[in-house]
Amino acid sequence: MAKLFLSVLSFLLLFGLSFAVRGGSWQQGECQIRSINAQEPSYTIQAEGGVTEFWDYKNEQFQCAGVSIRRHRIQPRGLLLPLYHSAPVLVYVVKGRGLFGMMVSGCPETYESPQQSQQSREERSQRFRDRHQKVEQCEQGEIVAIPAGAAHWVYNDCDEELVLVVLHDNANNANQLDRNPRSFLLAGNPERGQEQQQYGQHGTRRGEEHQQLGNVFRGFDVRTLSEVFMVDQETARKLQGHNDERGHVITVQRGLQVIRPPQKGEEYGRRDEEPYSAAGANGLEETICSAKMRENLDKASRADVYNPRAGRFSTVNSLTLPILGFLRLSAARGVLYRHNLRDPASRMQIVNHRGQAVFDGQVREGQVVVVPHNFAVVKQAGEQGFEWVAFNTNDNAMINTLSGRTSAIRGLPGM
16 A cells, blocks of 8 residues: 655645555565655646646656656646546646546547527537537645546636646556656647756756657648548648647637536526436446546545644545545545744654654655655644645555554553
């Protein structure tokens, strides 16, 4: 079982994870973690509608954990173009609100535009009707689960920046390749994004960032694309994005209009519209297609543990969000209230099985800390409080407390 802990200071975000034995792939002595460092992004890719920051996936700690981390900063009216990944993904919404759509092969197009009753049959047949798979709202504090190979997109429909932190579980059995992250874009051209910025002393070498994502249509012959999509060759070339300078996150100047269920306060459709009827059979439609994909961890009312003086702790696993059992992932969210001491950051200590402190330091906004399986951890809030999100590479990860009312010490008989 493996865990990923993400710590946030006030509104600051810090990740951490731990790793586990994976289906016999573990080699004894393969990972010798003698010290752990708080990791920061090593490079970015700038696009028209936002920027994506990448942590160095070749870092030993991430390689041992079998995961990679990236963060999207999407500006208002920014659209993260459709893409899919070779591994399961968990997304945490750090800030803002937006729309996301997920396309799973074999699932029906259940969202469609209504036909106006006063139109003739000929007019209706000529009029383009939008049909697509479901679109949902995502907001701050939510975890979104995305299966491997499921194409998805995200649009920022509010007036503030939308910030998403993304975990790729590259060591998951659903990934049949290796532990390197791979993202397959269905539009755009990330290589034509604005100048990449590299920072950090041990960051990935310039150019390697593009190994993680690219437009899959670029490798096909234009004539083949034209025939498959039944479009002219000029349109097929646009699919490949050769001359698209906007990158992988574009700006929708007039806003994105999609069919979706009405939100609270919005009006429903015409009262005289005929209701939809639904029928189905056991199988894919009643599993992945209809599965709930998100859960809000930021609501204090759903906390698993709550202390008005100390803070709260919330978890989401395969019992509360069943799709996580399919992905073999889970997550948690912790909040510690501010400490009396005026400390500009929060302190975290990690101890291994030999009683050695492999990490003892301050954690800041945007840092990622890898916490190996069963290593002991202490987190202490500073002046601004201490908040974190934990990504676990197990769908029902368990935590053993060493102090407090439920601690292992209290369970021992008196000697």
